[in-house]
Amino acid sequence: MKANNVLLTSALLISVAAFAQKDQLKAVEKAIKKGNMQEVPNLLNQVEPLLSNASDAEKAQYYYLRETVYMDAADKNVDVDNNLSLAVKAAQEVIAIEKKSGKMEYTNEVLKTISKVKDKLINGAIEDSKIEKYKEGAAKLSEAYQLDKKDTLNLYYASSFQLNGKDFDGALVSLQELRRLNFTGKSKSFVATSLISNKEEAFPSKEERDRMVKLKTHSKPRVEVVASKQGEIVKNIALILVQQKNIEEAKKVIVEARTLNPEDTSLAMTEANLYLETKDFVSYKKLVTEILAKKPNDADLLFNLGVVSANAKNKEEAEMYYKKAIEVDPKYMNAYINLVGVKLEAETPLNTEMNKLGTSDKDNKRYEVLKGEKKKIYQGVIPFLVKALEIDPANKDIATTLISVYGALEMSAEKKALKQKMGM
Known part of the structure; x- marks a missing residue:
């Protein structure tokens, strides 16, 4: 008999709790209808401990009301990002509960909320981009994609924001997901x-x-x-892998990228640079020959080949490409600057050796030899510096370098005249 009384008491407690939560949920609905939103969170907090004994319908109603509160706060510009996120989580709870129970009372409404949140996230990302807050914008676009994975364009734009914000690790994850999805954007x-x-x-x-x-x-x-964005996606993956020094994987991806973008010489240059880094000079020469055969008079291509060669410490080849770029375009300023830079690098080991020499007759003779070699270097850069200054007469950096060279060669008259001309 006592056991039966215990069971009866438990049943009554559950019944009372059920009535209480129903009353609380009704109170929440009334408060929302009257616009008394400040009362709603406290009322919902009173319902929360009773959820374990609630029916699926009541649980769905609870999360639907929670979603309503969060969206109201977001619409009033209160902690917008956090409240939008909470609204989505509550909406997703509703969808999961009603999908399981088979009763779709609130699902259509919360789907509208998710769509609204998605639009807010995208618009927020657009505003972020205007003030170059790419990290924040990328997070919003990634969240928009998570809300609707059919809309892969948001993931593509998220990767663009990540690249602009220098978040290369994040961009790589997004780009690889796009690649896995076979996204084209076409x-x-x-x-x-x-x-x-x-x-x-x-x-x-x-x-x-x-x-x-x-x-x-x-x-x-x-x-x-x-046009399809597949080539661009694979190219960016390859470039990030190169930056991360994942050379072997980068090589595989670049082969695919070049297949998708056969006319993109920048990809071919990236591949050539990889061959240099791995000291595969045979493949490098072969690829460079192919590139030049397609565009023998492309000054930008020749200049880039010069940069790649200079980075590989192949100074003679770098000089050759810079000079060829100048032949194609006599006003190619960067080619003059880089050519002079490569030539002047040759004085560094000479200075190092000169500083180590003593005062013996043998050392003095060696010093004069090295001094003569430095003089040849300075004389060799003068024509390129003069030409560069003709192209850009107001360029103070070039003028300063030329003045230093004149000084080193004891060309006092030329040095004085240039300083007066430049107002230095």
Whole structure:
């Protein structure tokens, strides 16, 4: 008999608790309808301890009301990012509960909330980009993608924000996910020119655009095709792997990237640089020959080959490419600057040796030999510095270098004249 009384008492307690939570949830709904939002959080906090004994319908209602509170706060610009995140979590709880129970009372409503949050996140990311807050914008776009994984364009834009914000590790994760998903970003846009504004407008479908053309509100219909972004994605993966010194993996990815972008010489240059880093000079020479065969008179290409060679400490080859770039484009300023830089680097070991010499006759003779070699270096850069200054007469850095060279060669008159001309 006592056992039965205990069971009866437990049943009554559960029944009372159920009534209490129903009353509390009704009170929350009334408060929301009356606009008394400040009362709602406290009322919901009173319901929370009773959730373990609540029915699925009551649990769904609880999380739906929670979502309503968070969205209200976000709409009032209160701790926006946090409240949007909490609203989404509450909405997802509703969806999970109602999917399990099979009763969809609030699902459609919270799906609208998720869509609203997604739009807010995207708009927030756009605003972040305007003030170069790329890290914050990338986080918003990544969250928007998590809310709707069918909309892979948000993941693509998140990777772009991460690249702009120098978050290369994060960008690599996003780009590799895009690659796994076989994302192309390729699309068609149906465009026509408005006869009122005389500006092109895009339409959601060909039928809609053609209808407006028939109504004679628009003219000049055309299809705008957005090219596939696969090549760009693979290229960026390769470049990040190169930066991370993951050379072997980078090589594999670059081969794929070049297949997708056969005309992109920057990719070929990146691959060539990898061959140099791994001392695969045969592959490097072969690739460079192929590149030059396609664009023998491309000054930018020749300049970049000079940079790659200089980075590989191949100074003679670097000089050759810089000179060829100048031959193709006599006003290629950076080629003059880099050429002079490579030539002047040759004095560093000479200075090191000269500083170690003593005062013996043998050392003095060696000092004079080294001094003569330095003089040749300085004489060799003068024509390029003079030409560079002709191209850019106001360039103080070039003028300062030339003045130093004149001084080292004891060309006092030339040094004085240039200083007066430059007002230095």
